[in-house]
Amino acid sequence: xxxxxxxIVGYGNIxxxxxxxxxxKRSSLKKGGLDVKVVAVCEYSGCIVDESGVDLKRLLKEKPxxxxxxxxxxxxxxxxxxxxxxxxxDIKSGEPGLKHIRAAxxxxxxxxxxxxxxxxxxxxxxxxLAEDNGVMLKFEATVGGAIPVLNTLDRELKSNKARNVYGxxxxxxxxxxxxxxxxGVDFKAxxxxxxxxxxxxxxxxxxxxxxxxxxxVVILANSLGMDVKFKDLKVVGITGxxxxxxxxxxxxxxxxKLVGDIAAKEVSPRLVPLDHPLNVGGSLNAVLVxxxxxxxxxxxxxxxxxxxxxxxxxxxxxxxxxxx
Ligand code: HSE
Numbered sequence: 024x025x026x027x028x029x030x031i032v033g034y035g036n037i038x039x040x041x042x043x044x045x046x047x048k049r050s051s052l053k054k055g056g057l058d059v060k061v062v063a064v065c066e067y068s069g070c071i072v073d074e075s076g077v078d079l080k081r082l083l084k085e086k087p088x089x090x091x092x093x094x095x096x097x098x099x100x101x102x103x104x105x106x107x108x109x110x111x112x113d114i115k116s117g118e119p120g121l122k123h124i125r126a127a128x129x130x131x132x133x134x135x136x137x138x139x140x141x142x143x144x145x146x147x148x149x150x151x152l153a154e155d156n157g158v159m160l161k162f163e164a165t166v167g168g169a170i171p172v173l174n175t176l177d178r179e180l181k182s183n184k185a186r187n188v189y190g191x192x193x194x195x196x197x198x199x200x201x202x203x204x205x206x207g208v209d210f211k212a213x214x215x216x217x218x219x220x221x222x223x224x225x226x227x228x229x230x231x232x233x234x235x236x237x238x239x240v241v242i243l244a245n246s247l248g249m250d251v252k253f254k255d256l257k258v259v260g261i262t263g264x265x266x267x268x269x270x271x272x273x274x275x276x277x278x279x280k281l282v283g284d285i286a287a288k289e290v291s292p293r294l295v296p297l298d299h300p301l302n303v304g305g306s307l308n309a310v311l312v313x314x315x316x317x318x319x320x321x322x323x324x325x326x327x328x329x330x331x332x333x334x335x336x337x338x339x340x341x342x343x344x345x346x347x
Contacts, residue, residue, distance in 0.1 A: 024056055027344055028074075030063040030101055030132075032094055032123050033109030034087065036221040037137050037164075038064070040329025041109065041336050046079040048337070057344050063101050065094040067110075067119075072097060094119075098126045105133045105343060107336065111225035112140025114234055114253070121145060128152045128160065133347075135339040137164035137332055139238040143253050146245040159346070161339035166239045167308045168194060169331035170324040171338060173246055176312065183314035185247055189284035192239040194306035194327030195223045195230035196261050196281045201304040204269050204278060210262075222306050222327040233260035233290040236283040244285045251288060259291040278302050 031038055045059060052059055060076040069089030071077055098106055106127035112120045121141040127134045129152065136142075141149065142162060153160035166172050176185060191197050195217040202213035214231065217223045229235045237258045244251035261281050272279050277294040280301060284290075295301050300321040303309045308326025313319050325331035 024053070024058050025344060026058045026060055027105060027340065027347075028060050028062045028103040029105050029107055029340070030065065030097060030103045030127075031061055031107045031109065032065045032098070032120075033111075033138075034064055034066045035109070035111065035225070036329045037109045037332055037336075038066075039083070040221075041107065041333040042079050042083060044330065044333040044337060046083060049079075057341070059340065062103055063097050065097055070094060070097045072101060074102060094123060095126055098123060098132070099130050103132055104347070105135055105340065107340070108134060108136040108138050108141075109336075110138055112138045114140050114143060114229065114238060117141040117144030124149060124160070125152065128156050128158055131156055131158060133159045133161070133343050135161045135164075135336055135343070137162070137336060139165045139235070139242060142245075143238045143241045146242070147250075159343055161342060162242065163339050164332050164335035165242050167192060167310055167322070167335075168324065168326040168328065169334045170308055170310060170322050170326070171335065172243070172310050172312075172322055174338065174342070175320075175322065176243075176247065180312065180314055180317060180320075183316045185285075185312060185314050187284070187286040187313045188243050188247070188310060189282060189286070189313075190301055190310040190321075191280050191303065191308050191326065192236045192283040192290075192310065193230055193233075193281060194308060194325070195227065196233075196236070197303070197308065197326065198222060198306040199231070200261060200264065200269070200279060200281070203264075203266055204273060205304070207266070209266070217306070220306070221329050231260050231262055233258045233281060236281060236290040240283040240285055240288070240290060243283075244288075247285070249285070251285075255288055257289045257291070261292055264292050273297075
């Protein structure tokens with residue numbers, strides 16, 4: 024039986040979602056020969072450490088009793104294979120996730136993350152740090168929620184050249200626009216619902232101002248070998264999209280979607296024909312990959328949500344298990 028010891032950093036919506044999935048899938052993973060053992064869970068208030076394995080069901084049921092050990096000390100000192108970094112990040116500094124990821128890679132641990140900000144701030148540095156330390160840095164969950172966008176581009180479409188990748192990269196704004204279009208719900212109420220469902224970022228202006236989509240464009244572009252920085256992008260969010268504009272678009276056979284476009288280096292609300300593959304509703308994301316050999320492929324799926332995002336995190340954990 025292969026054993027993978029995990030340190031989970033960040034126990035908000037996404038962290039809890041992952042712990043729920045790990046608890047649910049523990050026996051089926053074991054049947055497949057993989058014992059995923061969580062040896063520490065850290066939050067800003069402290070860490071729970073148990074090198075024989077944290078009791079996940081108990082963690083989910085009871086109010087966690089955070090111990091005094093600091094996250095960085097736990098990352099450096101606890102015997103673990105993977106640090107799963109799931110904190111919310113500041114888009115300008117990349118912190119606190121950046122220092123967690125640096126410490127994990129420098130101490131020879133693989134990293135799996137859903138945290139976009141450290142990659143936006145220091146993509147090249149972190150990829151190199153992982154290479155120099157002989158470990159993997161995996162971040163499928165940073166783009167498109169549950170949709171395997173990065174792994175599809177990296178593996179299944181490896182012999183293709185991607186001419187462009189564009190689409191709906193943010194679940195919260197798609198949820199809001201769909202509610203406005205289909206139910207006439209006002210902007211604020213729709214945003215509140217997205218927050219309640221755990222779709223929105225800790226700071227929801229990241230969603231509605233297009234910052235979250237732009238972060239995903241940066242990560243996608245860099246993963247395709249382009250050197251694109253956040254400041255290179257033109258970013259317009261959806262706060263200027265009025266119910267009147269949404270209705271008018273519909274009358275003319277269009278819908279309004281917040282689209283991130285790698286080739287155009289842009290995030291902006293665009294008119295999308297109602298019968299176009301990118302016209303998906305709710306919190307779905309739709310990513311259109313335009314390649315030289317395969318042609319166009321559209322990937323559609325849950326773009327946000329704690330449970331759905333845990334699927335992408337698990338795929339990275341499984342990939343590390345396969346390669347180690
Ligand atoms: N807030 C993000 C979204 C979460 O709504 O898409 C997934 O990155």
